[in-house]
Each structure stands twice: as C-alpha cells, then as structure tokens.
Amino acid sequence: MLNKLQDRFILICGGDWREIELFYIWHRQGIKVKTLGLEDNSIPPGCRITQPEMKDYDIIILPIWGIDSEGNVVTKVSEYSNRINVMPALQKNNGRRKLVLAGNVSEEINKAICPGVRLVLTTCDEELVLLNSILTAEGVIFYTLQNSGISIYNSYSLVLGLGRCGISLALRLQGLGAKVKVAVRNEHKYALAACCNLEAVYTDKLHEEVKKVDFLFNTVPSLVLNREVLKNVSQESLILDIAASPGGVDYDAAKEMGLKAMLMPGLPGKIAPRTAALNLAQVYSRLVLNNLDYLGGQS
Numbered sequence: 001m002l003n004k005l006q007d008r009f010i011l012i013c014g015g016d017w018r019e020i021e022l023f024y025i026w027h028r029q030g031i032k033v034k035t036l037g038l039e040d041n042s043i044p045p046g047c048r049i050t051q052p053e054m055k056d057y058d059i060i061i062l063p064i065w066g067i068d069s070e071g072n073v074v075t076k077v078s079e080y081s082n083r084i085n086v087m088p089a090l091q092k093n094n095g096r097r098k099l100v101l102a103g104n105v106s107e108e109i110n111k112a113i114c115p116g117v118r119l120v121l122t123t124c125d126e127e128l129v130l131l132n133s134i135l136t137a138e139g140v141i142f143y144t145l146q147n148s149g150i151s152i153y154n155s156y157s158l159v160l161g162l163g164r165c166g167i168s169l170a171l172r173l174q175g176l177g178a179k180v181k182v183a184v185r186n187e188h189k190y191a192l193a194a195c196c197n198l199e200a201v202y203t204d205k206l207h208e209e210v211k212k213v214d215f216l217f218n219t220v221p222s223l224v225l226n227r228e229v230l231k232n233v234s235q236e237s238l239i240l241d242i243a244a245s246p247g248g249v250d251y252d253a254a255k256e257m258g259l260k261a262m263l264m265p266g267l268p269g270k271i272a273p274r275t276a277a278l279n280l281a282q283v284y285s286r287l288v289l290n291n292l293d294y295l296g297g298q299s
Contacts, residue, residue: 011057014073016269021277037075037084054089059099066103099291131279132268133168139267148238153177161219162189218248227253
C-alpha cells in the first residue's frame with residue numbers, strides 16, 4: 001500500500017494544524033507530498049509550492065471544511081488565516097485526470113469542476129466521521145470544563161441530536177457521571193437512545209427541558225435553539241454548539257438574553273491535531289488507493 005502512495009505526488013492545500021501534522025506523517029513515510037498555504041516555518045521550503053504550481057498535481061487534499069461558494073479554501077493556523085482560490089486547478093486538467101479530496105462542496109462549485117477531476121467528499125466517509133466524533137467529544141468536554149464553574153459529574157447535560165457526534169459525546173458525559181438526556185426528532189432516534197442506555201426526549205419538548213440544564217450541547221446543523229427556546233434557558237447554563245457553521249443557535253438572541261453560547265467548529269484540529277492527522281492519514285490513504293485506477297499510469 002505504502003509503495004503505491006510513494007509513487008505519487010500529493011498536494012495538501014489549506015487546512016489547520018492537522019494538515020500540517022498530516023504532511024509530516026506522509027513526509028516521514030517517504031511519500032512525495034508538498035503543501036500550499038500552510039504557513040508553518042517548520043515545513044521545509046522545498047516542500048512548499050506557489051498557487052500557479054497547483055495545476056501540476058494529480059492528487060490534491062483540501063480541508064475537511066471544503067471549498068467555499070467562491071471557490072476558496074481556508075488556512076487556519078494560530079492567528080494566521082488565508083484564502084486560496086483552487087478553482088483554476090479544478091476547472092482545467094491539462095489532459096490529465098485529477099483526484100481531489102475535500103469536505104463540503106456546494107452544488108454550484110461541483111458543477112464548475114471539469115469532467116476530468118474526480119471529487120471525493122471526505123465528510124461522507126463513515127470511518128472518518130466516526131473517528132472525528134471521538135475527538136470532537138473530547139474537545140467539547142475540555143471546553144466545557146474550561147468555561148464553567150462546575151464539574152461535569154452530577155451535572156444535568158442535554159445533547160441535541162443523536163448522530164455520530166451526539167452519541168460519542170453523550171456516552172462520554174455519562175461515563176463522567178453526568179445526568180444525560182438526548183433530544184431527538186423521531187422514533188428511530190428514540191429507540192437508538194434506548195440501545196445506548198440514554199434517556200431521550202423529543203425536540204418538541206425542548207422549551208420545557210432546557211429550563212433544567214447545566215450544559216446544553218447542540219450537534220444539529222439547523223436552528224433548533226431559537227429565540228423561543230432560549231427564553232427558557234438559565235443564564236447559569238452553558239451552551240456549546242458543535243454543529244457545522246453557522247450552527248444551530250440564535251446567537252443574536254442568546255447575546256440579548258445574556259446567555260453564554262459558543263460555536264465550536266473544527267475541534268479535532270484544535271484539541272488533538274496529531275491524532276486527527278493520524279486519522280486523516282489512515283482514511284485519505286485508503287481513499288487515494290481506491291481511486292488509483294481512475295488516475296491510471298500518471299505519476
């Protein structure tokens with residue numbers, strides 16, 4: 001497997017500390033990997049390229065948060081932030097096929113990509129989603145303790161949503177001695193909560209349930225904590241939102257009401273970038289190898 005990757009040239013474009021750590025993992029394995037936009041002085045100058053050179057690479061790794069509506073990817077390293085427009089490299093293939101791994105991509109951007117470019121959405125990979133959910137849960141717990149004056153033990157914690165992140169978080173909170181409930185929308189998720197030994201409530205009861213919470217964790221990528229629900233949340237409660245931006249909280253209303261609500265995207269890269277990078281290396285290597293037939297004999 002490693003030999004096949006070593007025969008290829010891979011570009012990591014944009015990202016955060018996990019992409020920097022991914023570069024080092026692959027670099028130590030003898031893989032021909034370069035970076036674009038990762039402004040970290042420890043990356044050897046010979047392993048950095050400029051934007052015009054991006055078109056010469058057949059395998060391009062883009063951040064987990066994907067390409068924005070203007071065709072940019074973002075670099076977020078410490079206080080440094082940069083946008084790189086990747087569309088020139090994805091709209092022309094110079095007669096060569098390309099493989100691009102990226103997170104979220106809009107339908108408009110997807111349509112603009114030329115036919116010779118195969119796009120693989122990494123946010124749809126079940127292995128990566130599950131592995132990231134573990135790091136996300138640990139990150140949420142870290143920031144919960146950092147931003148509250150009480151312990152998780154014996155607290156009342158309400159988790160909104162029972163997807164991968166919701167399950168990972170609820171089980172870990174329960175393991176730390178919290179009194180945990182999960183808010184779900186349908187009978188399937190209610191039964192899933194029972195399978196996980198978690199007490200569940202339906203989301204149409206949120207306005208009553210939030211009156212009692214110490215910690216309120218949202219994993220749902222739609223507006224569930226609206227003004228009407230937030231009216232019943234105590235100012236002593238802490239709201240942590242780990243849903244995809246813009247999150248699931250009415251932040252203007254929360255601010256007006258004096259509530260402490262925090263949007264926490266990208267936790268794996270913030271809390272444990274080395275472990276996150278090991279996960280990326282494992283999953284991305286598989287995805288690249290599974291698509292080598294598409295690239296054919298190019299190198």
